[in-house]
Amino acid sequence: MLDILLARWQQGHRTISFPKGQPAVPDRFRGVPVVDQSKCPVGCRDCVVACPTDAITIDARGLRLDLGRCLFCTDCVEACPEQAIRYTQDFRLAARKREDLVLNGESLKLAEALDKKMRRLFGRSLKLRQVSAGGCNGCEADVNVLSTVVFDLGRFGIQMVASPRHADGLLITGPVTENMRLALKKAYDAVPAPKVVIAVGACAIAGGPYINHPEQHNGADSVVPVDLYIPGCPPHPLTILDGLLRLLGRLEVGRPRA
Amino acid sequence: MSAAPQLATLRNGVARARREIPDLDWPQFRSAILDGVAGGAYVTAMFGHMPNVDDVVEIYVVLADREGGQLHGAKTRVCGDVFPSLTPECPQVHLFEREIAEQFGLRPEGHPWLKPVRFVKSQRAGHDAWGRSTSEQPLIGVMNFYRVEGEEVHEVAVGPIHAGVIEPGHFRFQCHGEHVFHLEISLGYQHRGVERALVGGPDKRTIHYMETLAGDTTIGHATAYCQVVEALAGCKPPARAQVLRGVALELERLANHTGDLGALAGDVGFLPTSSYCGRLRGDFLNMTARLCGSRFGRGLVRPGGVAFDADGTRTEELLKSLQTAMSDVTSAVGLLWDSSSVMSRFEDTGKVSLEVCEELGLVGPAARACGAEGDIRNDFPLGIYRFSHIPVSTANTGDVFARAYVRWLEIQRSADFVREQLQMLAGGTTLTTPGELAADSFVVSLVEGWRGKICHVAMTDERRRITRYKVIDPSFHNWMGLAMALRNQQISDFPLCNKSFNLSYCGHDL
Incomplete structure (x- = not known):
């Protein structure tokens, strides 16, 4: 018993102050990418060719980067002859609409809160059923980590529950494999309305590295309507938490509430 | 009886010409496997390959002989729709044969547990091992389940x-x-069609498939793949890169083993260790992120070396984080072994005997918990493990306690290894560029991931492209x-x- 108390003393208090304080991310962390199109040589398509998921397109309107498809890898950065692409350390990536994730020079339109009625229902208590539909256990692991003492999801009234019937919504990972499609649909149907759906990770948004494989369906919104998209491969736990809090109106658009 | 067949001797991460893999007739192939396994070798890989769209399927086998640190390979050809199952005599191949049956519509006659593995269509149109239509995708979970009948059995x-x-x-x-x-x-x-998509590569997606084969084993699978490319391209990654790969692989082990011990504590309702280890797992992941920006090591391991270097201050910080984390892990995990409520739930629960472990060819900490001593880092070392030795951790009770305790032993040894490697990090570059892959070649790559033996087998065609890529995760x-x-x-x-x-x-x- 004494050992347990001593260990408790040693372990200390570990819950981060986010969203009140801004947490530090590692210096090499790859958050929101920015492209300086003024550096792009005329006709250069090196980044388009290098991108493993065709997240970058160039046409007459310029270069567009789809954060929903982005794996946050370094292939485009390395391919660029002019160092026009760089990752910032901004971990805030979640958006309400799929098209908001496609950047064309402008800054990312972060997720807006649910409407008033939904916020009244879920703002202080949101129960989610997680469904992995082909996820590699990367997104799953970083969703799981939100329940540890570090992020302590419970303090926001958000909880992962065992049954869709006890849930207010689904948190989906994976590209939705053909073999999970029916199970996902059934889980969605089992959640009582009104409900929210959150797609976490490049796979659940657009298929990730598996995009256009016939064995999968290019993401959750092929099967169910999605209310929140959280990009990343996998998204950092802070990115997921930030997205959830924005959806519930617990953060102001753009910056955390003081 | 046929004479003892000659198998090709292979080494981990060394390519051979495909024509050097002997083409045996069925009795020779059969006795090669049975004799090898009787002599203590393990079936590390067994898979089908259809060179042309005709009726002939080749079956390849790779045996791993721990004693000599050697691998042995052979192939045979199966015409028609059936081959005699080896499973009754050699249970290790049970799932390999089911996989061949499913992928190529070949029926292993006499297989005692012949059921689909992933519910995918046969690659040989018109041939299905269960006589189903091959024009439609089979429905997942539709198969004959094993059933015990009797009063009050449910x-x-x-x-x-x-x-x-x-x-x-x-x-x-x-x-x-x-x-x-x-x-x-x-x-x-979870079937996403990875092996099918790898054929014709490598291409720009290949490394990303590898990093997401099993996302919690990003470093393990990416390293196995890079060893394949480096073997086929005759490229040797720089010493500093080899060390950083080893450091990343052990950090992956540290994170997952620590997380598992926490989760085991949680499953018996022992909240202190559950809560501390949940956090500490993240501390190890954050060390990997310190190295390459990603908690799972995405982007770190690349063919030819590693894409991120650890400069002086980074190394110092990692060493400091490691020391703090290990001090906390030691205190958190120590509580498990001193709590009788935990030990009474861990001990004698979920026992697997050494005999069953060897018959099924279990791998990794699960096998070492039964007393089996296999560990790729020790038996088939490659990269830094050829120069720096990690003692093999075993237990002998084969229960939940043993599987937990082996993890704790491995945590300590991995931490020692990371500390040692970071303290004497070799200088030099971290990345070279591998050239073209060799044509018509065959290579086996083994890595001891945190779950156990990761095996990748690759074959190239005359155009230097991958014509078959077999991935065997330890979970298989x-x-x-x-x-x-x-x-x-x-x-x-x-x-x-x-x-x-x-x-x-x-x-x-x-």
């Missing part, structure tokens, strides 16, 4: 979606009250081990037993 079906934040799979328990007679595990829900060997561990247990012990194996679904389903 069946409990769980999944594909489970109660926690975890990947999907279907489990069926045959029970009498709380007592489990048998657990059948039916997977395939170990799922049947979990089923065996559940026999004669309480159904309420399933979460504990399951977590003590902590196997990958997508690593199995590919």
